[in-house]
Amino acid sequence: MNGADGTTRRDQIAAGLETVHGRIATACADAGRDPADVQLVVVTKFFPASDVRLLAELGVSDVGENRHQEAEAKAAECADLGLRWHFIGGLQSNKAAAVAAYADVVESVDRAKLVAPLERGAERRGHVVDVLLQVSLDPPGAEGRSGADPDDLPTLAAAVAQSSHLRLRGLMAVAPLPGSGGEEPAAAFAHLAAIRREFLVDHPDAGWLSAGMSGDLEDAVRVGATHVRIGSAVLGPRPKFK
Numbered sequence: 001m002n003g004a005d006g007t008t009r010r011d012q013i014a015a016g017l018e019t020v021h022g023r024i025a026t027a028c029a030d031a032g033r034d035p036a037d038v039q040l041v042v043v044t045k046f047f048p049a050s051d052v053r054l055l056a057e058l059g060v061s062d063v064g065e066n067r068h069q070e071a072e073a074k075a076a077e078c079a080d081l082g083l084r085w086h087f088i089g090g091l092q093s094n095k096a097a098a099v100a101a102y103a104d105v106v107e108s109v110d111r112a113k114l115v116a117p118l119e120r121g122a123e124r125r126g127h128v129v130d131v132l133l134q135v136s137l138d139p140p141g142a143e144g145r146s147g148a149d150p151d152d153l154p155t156l157a158a159a160v161a162q163s164s165h166l167r168l169r170g171l172m173a174v175a176p177l178p179g180s181g182g183e184e185p186a187a188a189f190a191h192l193a194a195i196r197r198e199f200l201v202d203h204p205d206a207g208w209l210s211a212g213m214s215g216d217l218e219d220a221v222r223v224g225a226t227h228v229r230i231g232s233a234v235l236g237p238r239p240k241f242k
């Protein structure tokens with residue numbers, strides 16, 4: 001389909017990717033990091049499978065989704081593309097086994113109750129699922145808070161580490177929502193870096209850090225993010241909730 005100015009959806013997405021890769025490269029240069037150490041995960045929630053297909057054609061390897069039903073359908077429709085699927089949304093324990101059946105990475109593990117069903121789903125599918133523990137950067141008691149309290153990470157990590165079909169890879173976090181009374185992304189991510197340093201003492205092999213979205217990827221790269229989750233800066237404003 002062509003836009004009013006004659007550009008195709010493919011052109012739009014290619015331009016978005018170029019912009020984001022440029023931002024990652026600049027942020028890495030500023031931080032003295034190698035851009036090859038920062039994996040772009042394109043967040044495709046609300047966008048159609050046809051966009052996922054274009055992303056794959058344009059060289060994207062990793063995509064992220066945050067709602068189980070939508071993710072399951074899209075992953076099935078795009079199964080031929082060889083993409084790595086990241087589940088980045090709030091997880092219900094009764095959906096966790098189903099998520100582990102198609103997700104290659106589950107980034108939003110924030111309570112021990114999720115571990116057994118994730119293990120079951122991964123085992124049934126006969127694959128190993130990479131797991132990130134989502135840590136909350138919101139003030140305690142904040143509305144809509146998601147993610148584990150930093151104090152709960154050791155217990156959660158131990159539960160994942162014991163599971164034969166789950167591989168503990170690291171941590172994930174989302175900066176507090178603007179206007180929520182939480183910190184600005186730069187300050188919140190500085191806290192995250194401190195939490196990660198402590199976490200790595202006990203789990204030196206779990207060095208992934210998924211942080212940074214369209215608005216704050218530079219702040220995340222500065223503190224050592226290995227994965228950035230970018231939606232709108234690549235794909236444009238999200239279509240309305242269906």
Ligand SMILES: *Cc1c(COP(=O)(O)O)cnc(C)c1O
Pocket residue numbers: 043045066088089174212213214215229230231232233
């Ligand atoms: C939607 C979403 C993103 C991407 O957000 P953008 O601002 O569009 O880049 C990243 N992480 C999570 C957890 C999300 O739900």
